[in-house]
Amino acid sequence: MTTKKKANAAGRALVIGGGIAGMQASLDIADKGFRVTLVEREPTIGGHMAQLDKTFPTLDCSSCILTPKMVEVGSHPNIEVMTYSEVIDIGGKAGEFHITIKKKPRYLDVKTCTACGLCAEACVQRGRIPNEFDMGIGKRSAVYIPFPQAVPQAYIIDPNNCLMLTRGQCGKEPKCQKVCTPNAIDFTEKDETITVSSGVIVAATGYDQFDPKLKPEYGYGRYKNVLSGIEFERLCSASGPTGGKIQLNRKEPKRVVFIQCVGSRDKTVGNEYCSRVCCMYTVKQAHLVRERIPDAKITICYMDIRAFGKGYEEFYDRIQRENILFRRGNPSEIYKRGSSMVVRGEDTLLGETYEEEADLVVLATGLVPKKDAGEMSKLLGLSHTPDGFFEEARPEETIATSRAGVFLAGCCQGPKDIPDTIAQASGAASLSCAQLTKKGKTKDLRCR
Amino acid sequence: MQIGVYICHCGINIADHVDVEALTCFSQNHPHIAIARDYTYICSDPGQDLIVKDIERYQLDRIVVAACSPTMHEDTFRKTISKSGLNPYFLEIANIREQCSWVHDDRTRATEKAKDLVLAAIAKSMLLEPLEEEDVQVIPSSLVIGGGIAGLQSALDIADSGFKVFLIEKDPSIGGHMAQLNKTYPTMEMVDNLILQKMKGADEHPNIELLTYAEIVAVEGFFGNFTVTLRKKPRYVDPSKCTNCGHCEEICPVRIPNEFNLGLDHRPAIYLPFCQAIPHSYVIDPVACQYVAGGECGRCVEVCPSRAINFDQKEKERVIEVGTIVIATGFEPFDASLKPEFGYYRYERVITGLELERFLSPLGPTGGNLPPHWAEPENIIFIQCVGSRDKAVGNEYCSRICCMYTAKQADLLREKLPGARITICYIDIRAFGKGHEEFYERVQKAGVIYRKGIPSEIFQKGEKLIVKAEDSLLGELYEEEADLVVLATGLNPSREADKVRNLLKVNWGPDRFFMEAHPKLRPLDATVDGIYLSGACQGPKDITDTIAHAHGSASRATIPLFKGKVKIDPIIASIDGEICSGCGLCEDMCEYQALKMDDYRGRITVNAALCKGCGACHSVCPVKAITVKQFNTEQVFVQIEVMA
Secondary structure, rough: EEEEEEOHHHHHHHHEEOOOHHHHHHHHHHHHOEOOOOOOOOOOOOOOHHHOEEOOOOOEHHHHHHHHHHHHHHHHOOEEOOOOEEEEEEEEOOOOOEEEEEEOOOOOOOOOOOOOOOHHOOOOOOOEOOOOOHHOOOOOOOOEEEOOOOOOOEEEEOOOOOOOHHHHOOOOHHHHHOOOOOEEEEOOOOEEEEEEOEEEEEOOOOEEOOOOOOOHOOOOEOOOOEEHHHHHHHHHOOOOOOOOOOEEEEOOOEEEEEEEEEOOHHHHHHHHOOOOOOHHHHHHHHHHHHHHOOOEEEEEEEOOOOOOOOOOOHHHHHHHHHHHOEEEEEOOOOEOOOOOEEEEEOOOOOOEEEEEEEEEEEEEEEEEEEHHHHHHHHOOOEEEOOOOOOOEEEOEEEEEEOOOEEOHHHHHHOOOOOOHHHHHHHHHHHHHHHHHHHHHOHHHHHHO | OOEEEEEOOOOOOOOOOOOOOHHHHHOOOOOOOOEEEEEOOOHHHHHHHHHHHHHHHOOOEEEEEEEEEHHHHHHHHHHHHHOOOOOOOEEEEEEEEHHHOOOOOOOOHHHHHHHHHHHHHHHHHHOOOOOOOOEEEEEEEEEEEOOOOOHHHHHHHHHHHHOEEEEEOOOOHHHHHHHHOOOOOOOOOOOHHHHHHHHHHHHHOEEEEOOOOOOEEEEEEEEOEEEEEEEEOOOOOOOOOOOOOOOOHHOOOOOOHHHHHHOOOEEEEEEOOOOOOOOOOOOOOOOOOHHHHHHHOHHHHHHHOOOOEEOOOOOEEEEEOOEEEEEOOEEEEEOHHHHHHOOOOOOOOOEEHHHHHHHHHOOOOOOOOOOOOOOOOOOEEEEEEEOOEHHHHHHHOOOOOOHHHHHHHHHHHHHOOOEEEEEEEEEOOOOOOOOOOHHHHHHOOOOOOEEEOOOEEEEOOOOEEEEEEEEOOOOOEEEEEEOOOEEOOEEOHHHHHHHHHHHHHHOEEOOEEEEEEOOOOOOEOOOOEEEOOOHHHHHOHHHHHHHHHHHHHHHHHHHHHHHHEEOOOOOOOOEOOOOOOOOHHHHOOOOOOEEEEEOOOEEEEEEOOOOOOOOOHHHHOOOOEEEOOOOOHHHHHHHHHOOO
């Protein structure tokens, strides 16, 4: 393990998490002339937003908004992006935090790699490993790029599946290394520890999708045609495994049922809170089905439709007119009858139970705190609210925390849609820069 | 000439309706095309990289990108090509998404149209001229319009970053609607703690100058250099002398409805807006005061021990210069009388949510209780979505806060009146914020009844009000007696917003709230550069979301201040001094006051920073002396010719 030390810079911010929240916070801070270190644990920045197809309520494609921002972050002179890296220790206090970052080995030099893709084609594991970006619907090689628009534009070797790294041997010689003309692959790469100093920290660690297996009555994992919200996004996405065709086993589903509040507003799974985005993303997904399969029978089972943002109610109204049935009441179970699924529930408006056949069931899975949010909150010296998300300074002020110099942005503080996330992330940048300005004379600290 | 053409699939947004491969082949065959390529997302890193590498490899001197609207990514691609040293204005965008693939179903014909659009773009690109962006210095200060919680928070953030802030408020005190509220949901804390802290913070901040009881009358200038004229209304009381002894208030013979308490009680013509008002000083209402109106009275002057009252004060105009402007004009409650079926004006005991808020406030007109002359209500009904989600009154949007403030008020009333039956009639319960669902559940468990379905009318029967509705869960009609009905009135944009919109020339959306530059790319920026949106003026928001939003807009508004300079768009009008006859027709036509007559030479001149390149002047010029760069006659006509 090698250790590198970076020069102290009090006019510097550390941003943890490279999703839309972390990216927006970084851009706002960097645009004001302060330096930013952006740490992202995955091999690329972009976060969950990169997985989405279109965004509600404008139906803008997610990539068209996100990818140029990713390029801007990647090429900003004041932002240092550290992907595939994790914060392992935070010491010091506001104005002078000392952060230790572990940079995991990519086994591939980011600067040399041209992202030509020959390695992935040569890999003996090609097409065998479930692609996590596509939620396992597609398959990839052991050497891969998370998605074509990734930043940095570089491949990475998966240490758990590469034969060279797991067994020490891959045929006579690893084919990827042989085809790589710029010689970017290096199987001897090791963990690296880097320490940086920063005046402030912005936590933008995001969320995980609720695991729908915890609702066994919906048969997720047992039935192939029961999908989670993000899986369905990948299925719709042009860059997804089906190229944007809504198909299961190459067949278009003609009867689609969406179920809301899976893992939200549900004490039985310990999530009493509302996830804030599922109503609208389901309404959007229903529209995408209507657009691509005009004769499909589409049903949305809901408890309350929470269309509260700007233009949301109008969008909900428009989608209701697209011959989509909204049924109040969440189903109690899903089972299989022959080749189709049967959704069983009570329509609370009609006051009667029903059974509805479906070819595809999409569960509007909620947002839960990141798996390791507990450890991260310890590192940051923060507590969390009963729902598991990071605790803010006071309920009305969601950005500042109980620890001076540490700010929150995005879903790590609680579920949020994209516009609210961006507003909060810009807000975190505002408080960060005010703090950095206080700790010394701004003009001297900022880089020119 | 070497031209590169880049055709974007935009995922399937374009590729599904336009044959991008055919389009690429077609472009490649054009005689001036060095290279034509298609890619999933040209705006992504690898997409932009294609262009950068090709410029070097093929020595390209013009770039055509066939993709989405130029409003979306023209800037992105300009940055891309300038990386390779090419002038950023050697770029032409063919909009084959908004103007083609999104609006056509027939793939063959859409492809033909896309070909035409690309052909036109190629033709124009050959006539493009290099343009240089000029830097303008930014005045390192900001103006925040509105002294509610959003404006206060934005002002505090900008000031904390070390910049001067002018905070302008139309009322005699800062604080806004939040000062009228009682407790916050879901934590049930007193609102005062928070809003007073912000008000004091703004008042004491060395970088903030409060301009209360003032309004904007004119805005000139441009991004980085706005010149704003303010009119400060006379208070007739000198805040530095006023000791708030209250003698004047007692002697004043006038009593008019008190707007802070929504007319639920009365105040004199000389009054303190509310007990924690900042500036903490009395003010004279010029409309109500008998002395101001007719010169009689003047009793307050006699009793004032500190001689703070001065009727000679006049309206004052003041001009300030700022680099950026934050709009935080907030909201106003929906006027419940527009729903006559609920009888808001007819029945005393049909009140609005904000009125109940004042009744329940310890500092309110009734000291925190319902009016003493009302018998203790046994049956209370809340009605949600009054003026929200209601196309009949022109408000299709959800007001975002009413579900929760109703739950809070129901909870407060339940504590006060343990014996009362409390019902909330709703459409959907939107408890989406942090801790909201948990609060909603607690209120339900505490015995508040939720009934789905909004009542159709309220009428009086003897002493009682009757609420008539359908319970859509039971599927039955019902009539229920009530002693008190509370209407959860929604949020409308502030009336002030209208004035501000005209002065600043920013756009609003169909819901009449200010429109953001892009709902996701730039949700805090207004449609005019250098102007930002904070809080409920952009759309209804609760306190929590407003504060986050206000922090965010402060961040956006300080970026140019930190940078110290901004670039101005070189796509503007230019005058051919040889041809211009100095007739001045264009001067009247220009909406941005960018054209001025040079009296010495008798010719028109263009202010590059003010000109938006709209081209209105070009169309009126009788001698065709005005051209708009990048859109000159030749460049426009060649596009029409190749498509014909």
